[in-house]
Amino acid sequence: MGRTKRKRRQKISRSFCTCGANEELILLNTWLKKNGVRRKKELALAVFSDTGRGVLTKKRIRPGDELISLPLNLTINVSTILMDRAFCSIFLENKIPCLSTYKKTVSFQSLLAFYLTYLKAQGIKTKWHIYLKNLPQEYTVPYFLPNEIKCNVDPEILDVISNQKCVIETTYNIFFQLLKTCKNSCDSVSMVQKHFCMSLYEWAYFTVNTRCVYIDLSKIIDLKNVENNLLNIISDNTNISLCPYLDMINHSPCARNETKLLVNKDIENVKVKDLKDELFLDVTFSIYTKNFFDAHSQVFICYGDSHNLKLITEYGFCIPKNDLDYVSFPFDIVLQYFNTRSIKVSLEQINFIHSHGLNKDLHIDSKGLSYNFYGLLMVIKYYHEKNKDISRLIYSAAICSNDSKLNELVKPMAVDKCNLISNSVNELKKSGCEAVELMNCIELMCQYIGILEKFIKS
Ligand SMILES: C[S@@+](CC[C@H](N)C(=O)[O-])C[C@H]1O[C@@H](n2cnc3c(N)ncnc32)[C@H](O)[C@@H]1O
Numbered sequence: 303m304g305r306t307k308r309k310r311r312q313k314i315s316r317s318f319c320t321c322g323a324n325e326e327l328i329l330l331n332t333w334l335k336k337n338g339v340r341r342k343k344e345l346a347l348a349v350f351s352d353t354g355r356g357v358l359t360k361k362r363i364r365p366g367d368e369l370i371s372l373p374l375n376l377t378i379n380v381s382t383i384l385m386d387r388a389f390c391s392i393f394l395e396n397k398i399p400c401l402s403t404y405k406k407t408v409s410f411q412s413l414l415a416f417y418l419t420y421l422k423a424q425g426i427k428t429k430w431h432i433y434l435k436n437l438p439q440e441y442t443v444p445y446f447l448p449n450e451i452k453c454n455v456d457p458e459i460l461d462v463i464s465n466q467k468c469v470i471e472t473t474y475n476i477f478f479q480l481l482k483t484c485k486n487s488c489d490s491v492s493m494v495q496k497h498f499c500m501s502l503y504e505w506a507y508f509t510v511n512t513r514c515v516y517i518d519l520s521k522i523i524d525l526k527n528v529e530n531n532l533l534n535i536i537s538d539n540t541n542i543s544l545c546p547y548l549d550m551i552n553h554s555p556c557a558r559n560e561t562k563l564l565v566n567k568d569i570e571n572v573k574v575k576d577l578k579d580e581l582f583l584d585v586t587f588s589i590y591t592k593n594f595f596d597a598h599s600q601v602f603i604c605y606g607d608s609h610n611l612k613l614i615t616e617y618g619f620c621i622p623k624n625d626l627d628y629v630s631f632p633f634d635i636v637l638q639y640f641n642t643r644s645i646k647v648s649l650e651q652i653n654f655i656h657s658h659g660l661n662k663d664l665h666i667d668s669k670g671l672s673y674n675f676y677g678l679l680m681v682i683k684y685y686h687e688k689n690k691d692i693s694r695l696i697y698s699a700a701i702c703s704n705d706s707k708l709n710e711l712v713k714p715m716a717v718d719k720c721n722l723i724s725n726s727v728n729e730l731k732k733s734g735c736e737a738v739e740l741m742n743c744i745e746l747m748c749q750y751i752g753i754l755e756k757f758i759k760s
Pocket of ligand 1: 352353354355356438512513548549550551552553554616617618619620
């Protein structure tokens, strides 16, 4: 390749602009440095044309390199909440006996979101205000789509949104009630009482959803033997934390990384009552990459092997032509379909299907029918045939699943679904709405159409 061509190519691949002059980000960098963040000097924040804001490396990065290391007290984790006496008082000094009334009813994610609204309400009075200022103002998840658009969005996506709505509304109502009946009237509590509203809570919920990192603190803090503690209302584990700067790194399915918690050996099983901010100065959370990154390219980590339904609904972005995508067929819909085609399914067959778990994970992906879907169709087609040991047949399906008669059995259903999705996509395109969250839904629905068309042609 000649020099001019090489230069032109470099220009094309450098589709980003750095954020060096952004005042908020300069403040964030200064604050992080002052508080002990260690990160590769060559990392800088930049806005990329394809992924938006992310982390750029100015020099080549190699597998094994540490990207960022944060002292634990520079992350917002379960101990941050437990050490915040005023925040805890909302639950512990309340007219409602909230630890028993709401015992195991609130997910840690919801509590962390509530804590974020509490911090946000403090304005510049919280030590986190520079971090909070640099968080996105809004999120591109379909949860925020207007109702008139949602009616044409795929039911799979709508299912996730409706679960999110249910969790958000239930926990919002609990926190709203607790703020009303809280007996502590210190400044920080009054501030959150004044500012707490649904839009702030939704923002906080999706901030946590899109940015949290898994950190298991169970070896450091004794979170089991706690009575009369805010933790009593938590229904799940507390292993998620907000990590400034680390949460600026975007996702790539090809990225590989690992995290390490480096703990001073004196710190072990600390009792909740003994928690102190200084304790965690010597505990650091580090992330290491296992990839090469060229100079002047974006650094990525992997948020987990995720199909687009999850990426779109939980994180607000999608990966084009994601191999992990699949089209689901709920069992009751499949049964309805058999009914309309006069394909008889006996009670005996239904029992067999349930006892072998073949009523779950029924889907089609780019390789064809899922194992369970294939097994289910075997039961439908061969269960009553003499000389066929159905259990053995299902077992053999794990090794070889190329009975084209079984595909034919459900192709009309795939055709119907494909047409339905195509019509909905056309309606969505007609809406004129160009919001990222809608474009992502359309991308996923088109991916579903592609998967189904391939299956129908097979
Ligand atoms: C942990 S944050 C990463 C930093 C974020 N871009 C920012 O500006 O603060 C996760 C969010 O970044 C965006 N994101 C991450 N990976 C992406 C990708 N591959 N393509 C597009 N957006 C991505 C999504 O909005 C996601 O919710």
